[in-house]
Amino acid sequence: MTYTYSGVELEERTCPHCGEELSPWIAPPESGWGVIVVCNNNKCPHYVGSDCDIVNKRDDSNLGCRYAENPDNKYTPFNLLAWTR
Numbered sequence: 001m002t003y004t005y006s007g008v009e010l011e012e013r014t015c016p017h018c019g020e021e022l023s024p025w026i027a028p029p030e031s032g033w034g035v036i037v038v039c040n041n042n043k044c045p046h047y048v049g050s051d052c053d054i055v056n057k058r059d060d061s062n063l064g065c066r067y068a069e070n071p072d073n074k075y076t077p078f079n080l081l082a083w084t085r
Contacts, residue, residue: 008035013075015039015067017046022069038080039067047082 001012005024013022020041027033039046046067065079 006035008071010035010037010071011075013037013069015041015044015046016077017067018044020044022067025068033070034072036080037069037071037075047084 002009003012004010006026008024010024014020015022018039018041020039022037023040024035025038027036041047044067047064049064062084063081064084066082067077068080069075069077
């Protein structure tokens with residue numbers, strides 16, 4: 001099934017890690033992305049503990065990763081940096 005968000009036609013997608021529906025998000029213009037879809041489930045296994053998976057970051061940093069897909073690139077998955085606390 002498809003829907004329109006901010007003028008962009010999107011497929012309904014789910015996170016392969018937790019099964020939650022991915023939410024549309026308008027990325028900042030300087031990112032080069034338009035609308036992306038993101039898993040916002042704070043209990044998603046991909047997100048939980050992701051603050052420990054980033055190599056070479058400061059110990060006091062609260063950055064982690066959310067699962068995301070880029071509709072402009074055939075829904076290619078990527079890790080979206082996110083605040084974890």
